[in-house]
Amino acid sequence: MSVDFRFIIIGRGMMGAAAARHLSSMTDGIALIGPREPTERKSHDGVFASHYDEARITRTFDGNLAWGSFAARALDRYRAIETSSGISFFSEVGCLFTAPEKSEQDYIDRALTVSRTLGSEIESIAPSQLPGRFPFLAVDPDFRGYFERKRAGHINPRALVRAQAKLAEQGGVTLIEATARSACDAGAHVEVTVDGKCYCAEKVLVAAGGFSNFHALLPRPVDARVMARTVVFYEIGEREMAIFGDMPSMIVLGDREEDHIYILPPVRYPDGKMYLKLGGDTETLSINRLEDAGAWFRSDGSAAERDHLCRIALQLMPALAGCPVTSGPCVANFTPTGYPYAGFTQSPRIAVLTGGNFVAAKSSDELGRLGAVLLTEGALSEADFGGELTPVFA
Template sequence: MAVDFRFIVIGRGMMGTAAARHLSSMADGIALIGPPEPEERKAHRGVFASHYDEARITRTFDGNLAWGTFAARALGRYRDIEAKSGISFFSEVGCLFAGPAPRDEQDFLLRALAVSRTLGSDIETVAPAELRQRFPYLNVAPDFSGYFESNRAGHINPRALVRAQAKLAEQGGVSLIEATVTSVRDAGSHVEVTAGDRSYSAEGVLVAAGAFSNFHALLPRRVDLRVMARTVVFYEIGEREMTIFGDMPSTIVLGDREEDHIYILPPVRYPDGKTYLKLGGDTEALSFSRLEEAATWFRSDGSVAERDHLSRIALQLMPELAGCPVTSAPCVANFTPTGYPYVGFTQSPRIAVLTGGNFVAAKSSDELGRLGAVLLKEGRLGDEDFGRELAPVFA
C-alpha cells in the first residue's frame, strides 16, 4: 500500500528534532510528530519534556569515550546549525570541573583526561593553589584541583536548539505535526501511528520520546529504562551578583560523596525577564513507571528536601549567593542499565527507538539524532558509531 510518509520521527525534543533534521538530508517523505511545550505547565495533563529550559552544560570532558565522542561531534556542528537557522543557542563560556585528587586509576577525572587526549580536547589542569585565584566565585576545599575546557564548552539553550533543529528540518522538507502520539503499530508492510484523532502510515518509525518512551503504546515492548525525578534550584541574580558570577564558566564540582556532586549554570536570562543562576545534583529518590506519575511531578516545584540540600551546598560553594531569592523546579532523567543511550531497532524491523539520555545527553543531542537517522535509513550502526554499545535492552 501507499504510505503517508517514508519515515516518521516521534518526539519533538532535542534528539527527535535532530533526527528529523539529519533525515531530511538523507531521504524525502519525513514527518516529525510531537506536542509543543505547554503554555501552562501546572495545568497541563499530557506529556512533558526536559528541554523546557534555557541552559544545559556542554563539554567534551567525559570519562567515557563514547559519550565524549558524541559530545565532540555535536559541538563541531553547533555553529553551523546556528548560522543556517539564524537562531543562537551556544554560549562558549567554557566548563570547569573541580574536585579532590583522584583516588585510583578508575577515578572519573583520570578517565576523562585520557578520553580528552584521545579526542584531542584541550583541557587545562589548574593546581589547587591557583584554582580559587582563577575562579574566585567558587569556595572549594584547598586541596581541590581544576580541569578547565575553554573551547567547545559552556552551555546551550535547549529550547533554542530545538527551535533551530525544527526550523532546518522544515526547510529540508520535513512535515511538522503538532500532536501527541498514543499508538504505534507494526501492520506488516508498514507502521501505523495514531496521533490525536488522526492516523498516519510510514515505512519506518523512530520513537524518540525521551523519558516518556515507555508510556502510551509507542513500542512493541518496553525498554529497560529508569525514569527518575530530579530537582533544580534557581537563584535570582541582581546587579551585585552579576559582578561576581557574570563571567563564570559552566561548573561541575565533584564532592567526596556522589550525592554532594553539583553542577552550576552561569547566570542566564529566562522568559520572565529575570536572570537566574541554576544548579542541580545527582540525588535520585523517586522513580516513575506511569504517565500520570511523571506528569504530576512535572506540575510540581520539585522536592523541598532536595531544594534545601542543594541550597546548603550552593551557599558553601558560593557564599555571595546569600540573600538571593531561591526557587526550584522539577526535572526528569532517564537511565539505561548499560550507561549508554539506546539507538536500535525493537522487535519490529520497522520501529526503532532513540532514548536513554543518562542525564548527560543534552550536549550530544545533535549527534544522537544523527545516529537515529542513520539507523533508520541504513538499518544499522557501525563500530565507528559505537553501534554494539547502543543496542536497546528490553524489560
C-alpha cells in the same frame, strides 16, 4: 497499501528534532510528531519534555569515549546549525570540573585520556591557583581544577530544538504538532495514531525521552528508569552579576557522591530575570506511570532536595546568600548499560532512540544523526559505537 510518509519520528525534543534535521538531508517523505511546550505547566495534562529550559552544560570532558565522542561531534556542528537557522543557542564560556585531588581520580584519569584521544584541550589548575582563577568559588584547599575553555560552556535547549525543527521543516519535513498515542507494526507499514488520526509510514523512530514507555509506542518497553530530578534557580541581581557574570559552567565533584553538583552561569529566562541554575544526581524517586510523570512536571520538585542543593550551593558560592530561590522539576532517563539506546525493536519497522542518562543534551545533535542513520541504513557501525547502543527491553 500506500503510506503517508517514508519515515515518522515520534518526539519533538532534542534527539527527535535533531534526527528529523539529519534525515531531511538524506531522504524525503519525513514527518516529525510532537506537541508544543505547554503555555501553563501547572495546568497541563499532556506529555512534557525535559528540554523546557534555557541552559544545559556542554563539554567533551568525559570519562567515557563514546559519550565524549558524541559530545565532540555535536559541538563541531553547533555553529553551522546557528548560522543556517539564524537561531543562537551556544555560549562558549568554558566548563570547569573541580574535585579533591585524591577523590574521583579514576574518572578524572579516564576523562583526561578521552580528551587526548579527541584532541580536546584541558587545563589542569593546581589547588593553590583555583581561588585566584575563580574567586567566586569556595572549594576546599585540596581541590584541583580541570578547565575546558574551548568547545565547552552551555547551550539553550529550547533554542536548539527550535533551530533543529526550523531546519528540518526547511528540508521538507512535515511537522505535526500533536501527541502520538500509539505505533503499531501492521505488517508492511507502521500505523501511528495521533490525537484521533492515523498516519502510515514505512518506518518509525520513537524518540520520546522519558515518555517512550508511557504510551503504546513500542512493541515492548525499553529497560530504563525514569528518575525525578529537582533543579534550583537563584535569581541574580546586579551585585551578583558582578561576581558570577563571567563564570564558566561547572561540575563540582565533592568528597561524597551526594555532594556532586552541576552549576550553570547566570542566564536570562523567559520572565526577563537572570537565574543561576544548579542540580544534583542522587534523587531516588522513580516514575513508572504517565500520570506520575505529569504530576511531577506540574510540581516544583522536591523541597528536601531543594534544601540539600541550597546548602551545597551556599558552601561553594557564599555570595549567593540572600538571593531569591525557586525550584523546578526535571526527569532523567537511565539505561542499565549507561549508554543511550539507538536500535530497532522487535519490529524491523520500529526503532527507538532514547536513554539520555542525564548527560545527553550536549550530544543530542549527534544522537539524532545516529537515529537518522539507523532508519536509512538499518544499523549503526562500530565507528558510531553501534554495539554499545543496542537497546535492552524489559
